[in-house]
Amino acid sequence: MLNNFRYKASRDITAILIGSFFALVIFVIIAVMISEKFVILKIFYAVIAILVIIANILSIYINTFNYLTIGIDEITYNTGWLTKKTTLIPANKIRSCSKSSGILQRACNTMDIYITTSGDSAEIYFCNIGNGEEAYRLISMLAKNNENAN
Numbered sequence: 001m002l003n004n005f006r007y008k009a010s011r012d013i014t015a016i017l018i019g020s021f022f023a024l025v026i027f028v029i030i031a032v033m034i035s036e037k038f039v040i041l042k043i044f045y046a047v048i049a050i051l052v053i054i055a056n057i058l059s060i061y062i063n064t065f066n067y068l069t070i071g072i073d074e075i076t077y078n079t080g081w082l083t084k085k086t087t088l089i090p091a092n093k094i095r096s097c098s099k100s101s102g103i104l105q106r107a108c109n110t111m112d113i114y115i116t117t118s119g120d121s122a123e124i125y126f127c128n129i130g131n132g133e134e135a136y137r138l139i140s141m142l143a144k145n146n147e148n149a150n
Helices: 013-033 036-065 103-107 132-149
Strands: 005-008 067-070 074-079 085-090 094-100 110-117 123-130
Touching (some): 013 036, 067 132, 103 110, 110 132, 123 132
Antiparallel strands (some): 074 085
């Protein structure tokens, strides 16, 4: 029997670290290549690099507000920081589900989960779900139970 399970969506921290590293490397290369006459250009790029790194760090914080809750009779996906959005999927509408994960997602133990529902054949996409294998297994179980019930 299924209980409620809550999975946190997360931003791939590894991807953020790689992006921040490249921003820093590009800044160092530009700082070395540009002569002393263009100090303002160096400062401008430094400010942009810092803003990119801050935006990446804030994206980690903002994605802590995204949750996937798998219950006995429905799946709920809550998103949003300032504006809240809730998606409810009744278990009896789930036809199938699939999963996808890239190299960085596998390193962070996250994955993307796709759910196909009956009726309008809508595909619903959940991004960067932590502990995704277990979430995928539970959603597949809901789909299989729905198939057996029909």
